[in-house]
Structure formats: structure tokens, C-alpha cells
Amino acid sequence: MHSLTVIVPAAGVGRRLGRGRNKAFVEIGGLPLLVLCLRMLARTGLVRKAVVVTGAAEQEETRVLLERYRQSCYPGLELVLAAGGKERQDSVANGLALIHDTEGYVAVHDGARPFAGKAVFERTLALAERCGAAIAAVPVKDTIKVAGPDGFVAATPARATLRAAQTPQIFEISLLRRAYGHLAGQERGGHPVAVTDDASLVEALGYPVALAEGSQENIKVTTPEDLLLAEEILKKQDREGAEPSAR
Numbered sequence: 001m002h003s004l005t006v007i008v009p010a011a012g013v014g015r016r017l018g019r020g021r022n023k024a025f026v027e028i029g030g031l032p033l034l035v036l037c038l039r040m041l042a043r044t045g046l047v048r049k050a051v052v053v054t055g056a057a058e059q060e061e062t063r064v065l066l067e068r069y070r071q072s073c074y075p076g077l078e079l080v081l082a083a084g085g086k087e088r089q090d091s092v093a094n095g096l097a098l099i100h101d102t103e104g105y106v107a108v109h110d111g112a113r114p115f116a117g118k119a120v121f122e123r124t125l126a127l128a129e130r131c132g133a134a135i136a137a138v139p140v141k142d143t144i145k146v147a148g149p150d151g152f153v154a155a156t157p158a159r160a161t162l163r164a165a166q167t168p169q170i171f172e173i174s175l176l177r178r179a180y181g182h183l184a185g186q187e188r189g190g191h192p193v194a195v196t197d198d199a200s201l202v203e204a205l206g207y208p209v210a211l212a213e214g215s216q217e218n219i220k221v222t223t224p225e226d227l228l229l230a231e232e233i234l235k236k237q238d239r240e241g242a243e244p245s246a247r
Contacts, residue, residue, distance in 0.1 A: 004049075131209075175202060
């Protein structure tokens, strides 16, 4: 199994969390969210380098934070710092530009998902090695409705066919470069595109993306309610040992 370079986008302003600052610096269980994420990456044993992307005005604060916890939380993990852009895809593109490998695999993993764990990374990487592109995902629990412009239900997709996308999302490096090159070409042509995950860019090339089994614990901390849930997950992991459950 290949070792990974992971781009960690963490440049969002975190408005929905309501803390008035980048949620990457908000503490859960006494550790900043970004530090928890990097500790999890180091503990997988699969990650050799993390490219951490935070806001342009937060670079020095991020540098100090990463160094403070280096020895205690992620010794041996090579860290590279990148400045974020206007949109998420701009931040990932900035991180990708700092990766000089021409072969191998690169993962994109949200800085606000500190609980993915080794099993999810192993499953996703194994599929990426077979297929070139794979993402972690879980079945949706609720019935999903497609809303029409008139405010009425336009369609009800079959729940069994639906998956909620998570990260990690893992790709052959050359494939992700092609996907971002295609996006840049569209934007130069006057067709701005808002992208919420990297798999959709690869899909736009016509390339198939495999679905690996994610984990219900692999939450993205976005709202105040997520913070409460994250605290409970962290306590559960501390009781059971550092690794989250595989499902």
C-alpha cells in the first residue's frame, strides 16, 4: 500500500460554528480541531506528508500552532503550509501546487474531520490503488427530497442508491492535476464553477470514482451541535484507544 501526501483544507471562516474565527483553531477536548485531524493522520501510519491550507492572514498563527504540537501529536509527519484561496477549490489547488510528486497518490481530507481513522483511510486507498480514484462515503439515513423552484417536491430518489460523501478522497496525483487543470480552463473561459468536493472535478473528466465504506463517526465539524458530538466521539475513542470504530 502506498504512502500518502494529504492536502488538508482548513481555510474556512466557520460562520456556521458561530465562534467568530476559523474553526481549525477551536478546541475539542483540549486540542485544536486542526491538531486533532493531523494527529489522526499521523496515527494511520499511511501519511508521510500533510499540506495544511489555512487563510492567508492566519499563516503565522498556523505555523506557531503546528510547531507547538509537533512532538506530542504528530512526530515524524512532514508538514507544509499553504495559503487558502477564495473558494474551497482554490485552497486545494494552492495545496496541490506545492506537491512535486509526479507519481503516487494524493488525498484531500477536510481539516474539520478529525475522526476518519486508519480503517477508512486503508479502505479508500486500497480502492484508489485499484481504480485511480476513490472516496469515503456512507449510506444516507433520511429520505431525500429534490426541491423544485416552486417549493414543492420535484422527485424522491431511491434512498438505497444514495451516499453521503466524506473525506478522505484519494486520487492518482496525475489524475487530480488533470481535474484541476480542466477546472482552470473552464474558469479562464468565463465559466466559474463552485465545487464542494474534489471527486466532482474528476467525475467531470468522465473518470469513474469508486465508493469506499466511510464511517458514521467521520463527522465534519460545522455547527455547534457538531462540537458536542465531537466531544462525545473523542471521549469514546479515549475509552477504547485512539482508533475510531471502523464503521
